[in-house]
Amino acid sequence: MSDHFTVKMQAINDYDNRPKAANPLKIQDLTLRDGHQSLFATRGRTEDMIPVAEMMDEIGFWGVEVWGGATFDTMHRFLNEDPWQRLRTLKRYFKKTPFSMLLRGQNIVGYRNYADDVAKAFVEKAAENGMDIFRTFDALNDFRNFETVVAAIKDCGKHFQGCICYSLTEPRMGGEVYNLDYYINKARDLEKMAADSICIKDMAGLMAPYDAFELIKTLKETTNIPIHLHSHFTSGMAPMTHLKAVEAGVDIIDTCMSSYAYRTSHPAVEPMVMSLIGTNRDTGFDIKKLANINMVLEKEVLPKYKHLLDDSKVSIIDINVLLHQTPGGMLSNLVNQLREMDALDRINEVYAELPRVRKDLGQIPLVTPTSQIVGTQTVNNVLFDDDDEDYKMITAQVKDLCYGLYGKTAVPINSKLQKKALKGYERGSKPITCRPGEVLEPELEKSKKELEGLTSDMEDIILYTLYPVTGKKFLMWKYGKETPPDSVKPRTLEDVKQEEELIAKAKAGKLVEREEKELPEKSEYARTFNVFVDDEFYEVSVDEPDGPPMVTYAPPAGQSAAPPQPPAPAARVSGAPARKAPPAPKPKAPASESKPASKPAPTPAAASADGTPLTAPMPGMIISYAKKVGDTVEKGDPVVVLEAMKMENSLPAPVSGTIKSINFNSGDSVSKNDVLCVIG
Numbered sequence: 073m074s075d076h077f078t079v080k081m082q083a084i085n086d087y088d089n090r091p092k093a094a095n096p097l098k099i100q101d102l103t104l105r106d107g108h109q110s111l112f113a114t115r116g117r118t119e120d121m122i123p124v125a126e127m128m129d130e131i132g133f134w135g136v137e138v139w140g141g142a143t144f145d146t147m148h149r150f151l152n153e154d155p156w157q158r159l160r161t162l163k164r165y166f167k168k169t170p171f172s173m174l175l176r177g178q179n180i181v182g183y184r185n186y187a188d189d190v191a192k193a194f195v196e197k198a199a200e201n202g203m204d205i206f207r208t209f210d211a212l213n214d215f216r217n218f219e220t221v222v223a224a225i226k227d228c229g230k231h232f233q234g235c236i237c238y239s240l241t242e243p244r245m246g247g248e249v250y251n252l253d254y255y256i257n258k259a260r261d262l263e264k265m266a267a268d269s270i271c272i273k274d275m276a277g278l279m280a281p282y283d284a285f286e287l288i289k290t291l292k293e294t295t296n297i298p299i300h301l302h303s304h305f306t307s308g309m310a311p312m313t314h315l316k317a318v319e320a321g322v323d324i325i326d327t328c329m330s331s332y333a334y335r336t337s338h339p340a341v342e343p344m345v346m347s348l349i350g351t352n353r354d355t356g357f358d359i360k361k362l363a364n365i366n367m368v369l370e371k372e373v374l375p376k377y378k379h380l381l382d383d384s385k386v387s388i389i390d391i392n393v394l395l396h397q398t399p400g401g402m403l404s405n406l407v408n409q410l411r412e413m414d415a416l417d418r419i420n421e422v423y424a425e426l427p428r429v430r431k432d433l434g435q436i437p438l439v440t441p442t443s444q445i446v447g448t449q450t451v452n453n454v455l456f457d458d459d460d461e462d463y464k465m466i467t468a469q470v471k472d473l474c475y476g477l478y479g480k481t482a483v484p485i486n487s488k489l490q491k492k493a494l495k496g497y498e499r500g501s502k503p504i505t506c507r508p509g510e511v512l513e514p515e516l517e518k519s520k521k522e523l524e525g526l527t528s529d530m531e532d533i534i535l536y537t538l539y540p541v542t543g544k545k546f547l548m549w550k551y552g553k554e555t556p557p558d559s560v561k562p563r564t565l566e567d568v569k570q571e572e573e574l575i576a577k578a579k580a581g582k583l584v585e586r587e588e589k590e591l592p593e594k595s596e597y598a599r600t601f602n603v604f605v606d607d608e609f610y611e612v613s614v615d616e617p618d619g620p621p622m623v624t625y626a627p628p629a630g631q632s633a634a635p636p637q638p639p640a641p642a643a644r645v646s647g648a649p650a651r652k653a654p655p656a657p658k659p660k661a662p663a664s665e666s667k668p669a670s671k672p673a674p675t676p677a678a679a680s681a682d683g684t685p686l687t688a689p690m691p692g693m694i695i696s697y698a699k700k701v702g703d704t705v706e707k708g709d710p711v712v713v714l715e716a717m718k719m720e721n722s723l724p725a726p727v728s729g730t731i732k733s734i735n736f737n738s739g740d741s742v743s744k745n746d747v748l749c750v751i752g
């Protein structure tokens with residue numbers, strides 16, 4: 073029994089000069105990528121990484137993950153930072169520790185498969201700027217999507233880490249699809265591709281400790297390649313899972329500095345370091361150095377990001393992840409999406425529909441981008457389907473998936489859905505079975521032409537190819553053609569201090585500073601008005617300070633002898649509605665009984681005098697209009713492509729006619745029910 077356990081105790085007398093362990097556990101730090109991606113929506117700025125960079129370089133990490141995943145998207149879109157520059161800047165501070173990035177295979181750092189020329193150029197540029205370890209994954213675990221990037225990684229002489237996305241269809245490893253054999257076979261495939269290491273990527277924190285033990289132990293017995301475990305804390309199991317993986321002989325694990333750990337992030341490094349002291353897996357790390365890094369992060373960096381922490385609940389564990397076997401980030405996306413559409417009450421329908429949509433789409437793992445694809449389609453089904461029709465609004469990405477553009481699904485896609493999705497699909501109605509990259513036309517030349525006059529830099533061209541709309545916006549800022557909005561500017565510690573002072577004042581009721589005056593005696597002429605502001609109700613008394621009031625006297629209610637007089641024009645409540653009936657002596661109607669005035673729609677959809685409006689069924693960003701003013705359309709023709717939750721929805725013409733007006737431009741954000749165009 074004890075033969076299985078590779079962790080053995082050794083006597084340690086001097087902590088500071090402890091002997092090197094026989095088989096030290098290697099650790100990759102994720103603070104600067106997955107850490108802030110998981111906790112702070114990837115909003116970490118390069119300037120906030122610099123204060124700890126040199127200290128982190130001294131720890132002895134196997135690697136530091138600093139790039140990839142969502143950083144590329146977020147940096148240019150929300151931070152006005154050039155993602156390529158981050159690599160070059162950080163490389164000046166990390167002189168010893170290898171850099172690691174998360175590469176989404178042929179998806180690169182975007183949400184679809186890109187052409188081979190883009191994939192190759194991206195890897196070459198990343199390597200040139202200092203990337204060392206390319207952690208590569210494919211959302212479908214279809215390793216044909218690795219072929220192009222792996223060739224480029226190897227050509228650059230860099231480390232190819234092949235990932236297997238860990239997925240489940242039931243509470244534990246096993247079942248028809250995601251069983252031990254599945255993972256062992258995938259590891260063998262990676263071995264054949266000459267992977268330098270293999271990572272089990274447990275993005276949702278679903279891996280149970282004893283499943284980890286069995287899986288890692290079997291992998292160690294079947295392959296000689298180092299095994300790396302990436303497990304999110306979301307469900308709360310990851311620290312136990314890590315420890316069992318260490319016992320099973322895992323080579324490398326992923327952690328974060330404690331201030332960037334837990335919740336949807338990763339276990340902290342410090343407890344693991346301490347747990348292994350005095351064993352043959354001792355990391356050799358100096359806990360005091362780690363503590364110093366945390367002090368800097370806590371004092372100088374985290375105050376700027378604290379407001380991004382989801383503190384809506386006290387628990388740091390997401391029990392829903394265990395119930396639904398889906399990533400926590402995906403669940404919170406679903407909640408946000410429903411909230412934006414005023415449909416949060418339908419969350420249970422979404423939870424019920426989700427496994428059905430996933431099964432229809434080939435029981436794929438749920439990780440970026442497939443988690444968005446399945447999640448958004450599920451929300452669309454719940455909101456737009458009716459008794460007569462399923463999958464009424466199919467996103468462009470689901471159509472691509474049905475065509476085979478993402479690769480091979482774990483089990484075949486529901487053929488009825490596939491047929492419906494591919495009806496009229498631009499690439500054809502017969503799905504492909506080859507490697508997706510084979511059918512994708514080269515993209516860089518086209519981008520180069522489109523950027524002529526603005527830039528000819530290959531890094532810019534790649535960024536624009538990956539993110540045409542937001543990438544173009546960023547390049548306009550970068551080259552001074554447009555002024556970046558205030559929203560992309562960094563928050564300083566001074567801003568944080570000012571905000572905190574304001575909040576403290578508000579809490580003390582001192583936000584509006586006013587002179588305190590003694591309340592004068594109310595005269596018998598004081599007159600009461602009801603004032604309605606939106607759905608709030610105020611009772612206001614008007615009294616003239618000297619002399620008789622300038623409002624006409626009206627008899628108290630109940631005395632109907634004299635007809636009520638209209639209020640004098642001098643009534644000094646500007647904007648107060650004139651009352652037709654005499655005021656009751658003391659109206660006591662609580663605010664809740666007054667009918668709230670319903671807010672008008674931002675752009676009234678009742679523009680029907682000029683034609684039929686096409687309204688946004690959900691909030692999102694306009695990608696493009698397929699038509700222009702004056703064009704004729706048939707009912708059902710695609711008119712607008714609207715991006716919502718990173719998925720594209722093609723919105724059809726509600727009627728046949730001529731486009732009378734187009735109300736937005738590509739890149740504009742729209743709210744639900746905004747009139748996108750009018751057809752007359």
Ligand code: CO
Pocket residue numbers: 106275302304
């Ligand atoms: Co992760």
